[in-house]
Amino acid sequence: MTYSLELKDLRKSFGKTEIIRGTNLQVKAGERVAIIGPNGAGKSTLFNLISGRFEPTSGQVLLNGQRIDGKKPFEINRLGLSRSFQITNIFPKLSVFENLRCGVLWSLGYKYTFFRFLADLDDANQRADELMAMIKLDKKRDVLATNLTYAEQRALEIGITIAGGANVILLDEPTAGMSRSETSRFINLIKEVTVGKTLLTVEHDMGVVFGLADKIAVVVYGEIIAYDTPEAVRADQRVQEAYLGSSVADAQAGGH
Structure with missing residues (x-):
């Protein structure tokens, strides 16, 4: 079987310290996988x-059966993998529409010299409008990204991604x-915009994890233990014993 994403005995050391220790992971197309673990477990490094x-x-x-280790981020992006970051990564002085159009232009391979037109x-303008509707920011089309609420900025970043x-x-x-209310709406938004896509998310909120994921990978000291x-x-x-403890009970008590 060819997996949408596969890790084979993946290791990463910084100096003499091994952070990722022989990680194996197989994710099928369309699955939603949450990666959880204590701080310093190696989730962001992964x-x-x-x-x-x-x-x-x-x-x-491997991405869809093709090795991507050693490739540059933009090369991996062009092959069909995109990511967001912990810190919101948008263009604050551009409007919602302009932010989305930048993402579309990059994906379509337009060079900066063409931006004057x-x-x-x-095609790019239509796609940007479609994305705005998907992330429910069509009423904020001409609003500068810096003037959006935090949750709206995160939604915009999802659109760019x-x-x-x-x-x-x-x-x-x-x-x-x-x-809590923003989180609940955002979970639904993520589900809507990633239909048919393979999703991996690092998340500390166990309510989000149990409400969003089809599978959970638990990372402890650079290894996937479950x-x-x-x-x-x-x-x-x-x-x-290694991680969840009371977090599971809290999530269950919250109805997740």
């Missing part, structure tokens, strides 16, 4: 290895800093 910001010390990263790029039509999406703590459905992970004694 994302950086997958997206090309870091090069593995050894092992392989933006009004004539019907999916602008190129990538089939594998990585979201790094997408609901961090949101209120990878299964939310129900199986919730019941796994190793996970309880």
Whole structure:
């Protein structure tokens, strides 16, 4: 079987310190996978290895069966993988529409020299309008990104992330800093805009994890100690001891 994303004995060391220790992961097309673990477990390093910001010390990263380890981030993006970051990454002095159009133009391969003809790029403009509707910011079309609420800025970043039509999406703590009501709406938004896509997310909010993920990968000290459905992970004694503990009880009590 060819997986949408596959990690094979992936390792990463900084100096003599091994951060990622022989990680294996297989994600099928269309699955939503949450990566959880304590602070310092290696979750963000794993994302950086997958997206090309870091090069593995050894092992392989495969996207739809093709090796991408060692490739540059923009090359990986062009092959169909896109990611967001913990810190909101938008153009604050551009409008919502202009932000989305920048993402679309990059994905379509337009060079900066063509940007003077933006009004004539019907395909890019139409796609940007479609994205605005998807992320429910069409009423904020001409509002500068800096004037959006925090939740709206995160939604805009999601729009930019999916602008190129990538089939594998990585979201790094997408609901961090949101209120409970904002988080609930944002989970629904993520589900809507990633239909048919493969999703990996790093998330600390266990309510979000159990409400969003088809599978959960638990990372502890650079190793995946469990990878299964939310129900199986919730019941796994190793996970309880290593990480979840009261977080599971809190999530269950909250109805997630």
